[in-house]
Amino acid sequence: MDDQVTIRLLFSAAAFVVGAALFAFAIWQRRGRSPAARRWMGRGRGNPDFEERMSLIGFPATGVLCWCFSAVVLPVIGVYLILPLAPIAVLCFIPLIICRLDFIPIPDAVYPKWARPIRHANEQAVKDADAWLRAYRQHQR
Structure with missing residues (x-):
């Protein structure tokens, strides 16, 4: 094995391990x-x-991107895997963009069952705090 093959194998293994750890x-x-x-x-x-x-979108999408990178970097067969893995990588990059856009809501179906009541309680607490702040500002006028 020459150095180029070894380096590519190490990059592939490292990306696979990082993707598995994220998952x-x-x-x-x-x-x-x-x-x-x-x-x-x-x-x-x-x-x-x-x-x-x-937790819901970013880590799994980044894990898939790491696995796509791991497969593409493989020596010899990595070149042939670019075509089928490029659309998968693009489809996993879109959720990362959505992850950063706070104005796009995440539907309840994405949350695990144990987290849904906590989410609704947190949303209600924010609404209550906003209502109290509006009432306080009205009282100050």
Whole structure:
């Protein structure tokens, strides 16, 4: 084996491992069997909307992109895999764009069953806070 083949094999293996790790992390979060696994539902630090979007859409889509890259980088057969994997990669890149656009709502069907009541409670809390703020501003005038 020459250096080019070894480098491509290492890149392919690394991308496959990263994709598998992202998928495993997304499945762990989606199952939500521990408090740490449920932290992405708006109770942790950071932007809760971004955490939810990354957990539901971003990590799995990035995992598929890593796997597509892993297959395309393979020596000898990678060139032939570009044609069937390019549409899959494009279709997985679109959810990453949607993941960053906060004005596009994520439907309830995407959320796991245990997360839906928490999501509705969080939305109701935001509505209640907005109503209180409007009433407070009206009272200040």
